[in-house]
Amino acid sequence: MTTEQTHFRTCNLCEAMCGIVIQHDGKKVLSIKGDKDDPFSKGYICPKATALQDLHEDPDRLRHPIERTATGWREISWSEALDKVAAGIKSIQKNYGQNALGIYLGNPNVHNLGGMLTIKHLLTSVKTRSRFSATSIDQLPHHIVSMHLFGHMLRIPVPDVNRTQHMLIIGGNPLASNGSIMTAPNMRQKLKDIKARGGKVVVIDPRRTETADMASEHHFIRPATDVLLLLAMLNEIYAQGYADKAFSSNTAAALAPEVERLADFAKDYPAEKVADITGIAANEIKRLAKEFCEAKSSVCYGRMGVSVQEFGLLSQYLIMVINLVTGRLDEVGGLMFPNPAVDVVNNSGPGYLGKRHSRVSNLPDFNGDYPVVAMSDEMLVEGEGQLKGFICVAGNPVLSTPNGEKLDEAFSKLDFMVAFDYYVNETSRHAHIILPPVSPLERDHYDLTFNGFAVHNVAKYSPALFAKHKEAKHDWQIYLELADRLDKKVPVATRVERQLIKRLGPKFMLDQGLKRGPYYGMTLNKLKKHPHGVDLGPLKKMLPQAIKHKDKQIHLNMDFYQADLERVQQMMAQYNDKQILLIGRRHVRSNNSWLHNSYRLVKGKPRCTLMLHPDTAKEYGIEDGQKVAVTSRVGSVTIIAEVTDELMPRIVSIPHGWGHGRRGVKQKIAQAHAGVSVNDLTDDTLIDQLCGNAAVNGVPVQLIALKSESGDTDIDVVAESEPKALSDNIMG
Incomplete structure (x- = not known):
């Protein structure tokens, strides 16, 4: 007879770090609910938490290494897989050079304690400079600015x-993302609380998102014109003297030697000049700046x-500059450091x-990683340094990076590829060997990354x-055995x-990190005694101690950013x-x-x-539920139309x-709800030229309404097209 047991855990499927209570019988999950005693999430969970059970029990999940053969996949032992x-890897690097081996790190890596603490051993053992990661199709600008x-x-x-008291959200939908570079469970309640205490939530977005729906106000903006709105707001902040008023009590601004130069940064961008392009009236831009500056606290x-x-x-x-010059950086209710x-x-x-720089x-590389938009060319373009082998760690870049069909083709031409993955998915199907780790419920967890973005310590x-x-x-065992x-x-x-x-497992490294951390007496044993978690208090002022520059000053790097205004002018013209x-x-x-x-x-x-x-x-003769061909410079997909006033005119949206x-x-449920990949339309030549980050918002496309031959409008039943790159016998 089995006995029902209780396990307290943090859900690691997104950034929110929600506490969960799992009822189980020692072998099988019985239920997953929010942990009301978790000091951070206080009982809140989103629907994703149940996927921990689905992932653990999924019959499609790989549980043994597999090798691709001429007749299909076959299971092999761990020793054979790691040896092969x-x-x-050695053959690729011997025949073509050390850097002919590429490696991609997907974002699941940062949700994995053991992986985070030991991935360095894999990276140093392969000794290649041809590294890529999901950072450059996501949060790269945040890292560079900081x-x-x-x-x-x-x-x-x-x-x-x-x-x-006042939150201005631009291009963010925290009700769907649960935060994102802002670890904050139950954002719906947090935004409600702002309004309940007399504050205001303002959303700027080309779509009236779930977050915009519950905000105090929402303003449509044309994609990729946010820079003009921000320049106009900065212009207004100086024109109305709000920056001067903030400087008198702004300790953060006092730490920035170049701060006075910011007065001229946006002088050529009054609200009237940008209104038509952004789609936001000049008087509204000025009001946005005024209300932001005059609120008791704002961010x-x-x-x-x-x-x-x-x-x-x-x-x-x-x-960041707007928060700084208005006195909102390192202040309660503003932008603060965890x-x-x-x-x-x-x-x-x-x-x-x-x-x-990529070949x-x-x-440019960032911290050793080249932008993902460079990845396919590095495989396809012949010459010294061409990628001939590849390691994909916890990622599916065929679906998640620009020009997916081109990358699909590139992977199919490699001499050797290995994937660290639970599934045979759109990317790993090209691997010669797939190495599957254990499920999330079979490993220890501590959020090394997302505690660093948490809105409460x-x-x-x-x-x-x-x-x-x-x-x-x-x-971590796979990494170490391969590194050896x-x-x-x-x-x-x-x-x-x-x-x-x-x-001992990587938890001994976690224990060392806790002991060397900022909270005296913190150890792994102490945390084990508090299964719901330990409340370390609200965010506190941390400047200048938080600054890592040796001079303990904020370096605005004005010349680097001001040079990009020439490109802004070209865009406007x-x-x-x-x-x-x-x-x-x-x-x-x-x-x-x-x-x-997950069904x-x-x-x-x-x-x-x-x-x-x-x-x-109406302009394109498209009716709700009708099939539409959407075409960009790099590809085309066929998808069902959803006509809605959630979007501003001449903007269309496909989910990622x-x-x-x-x-x-080899994912039966996913294939039964296949949909289309938006990244078969996004363009690998559209980038932020300042850093190489992918520009997947604001991609020019054409629309053609299609007549359905069968009347079937369920796009989840079957794929609309098959990329040319995949050979017919990959799965036997």
């Missing part, structure tokens, strides 16, 4: 949402819609930009719920560290307001392409639709992470 992977201003790429201040926050566009870095810089129990900032390098497109350790099968391996095979001549200290991890522009969108039940094999998260009406305004639909209809994918 090591041999494949590196420049505060001296470290991870010293990122976050909105003090629990105490602010400006911009996220994905700002970051992944052609002026993402300059826009994120302007957001103080996590494990101080990752003081135990990692500050980051750098542009030490090297084909000459794009907490710490929580969750031991593994289920013991892994004796033949299964953790990510690839690089036997390592320093003594590295060899000792690897042996300790093998014997060439702007075409008649062009149809594509933007993405997120949903609270999705997390990129990860969770579409609970994909049920309901199809979500992969083309949203467009009624005026746009779908497109599971490619042949060879």
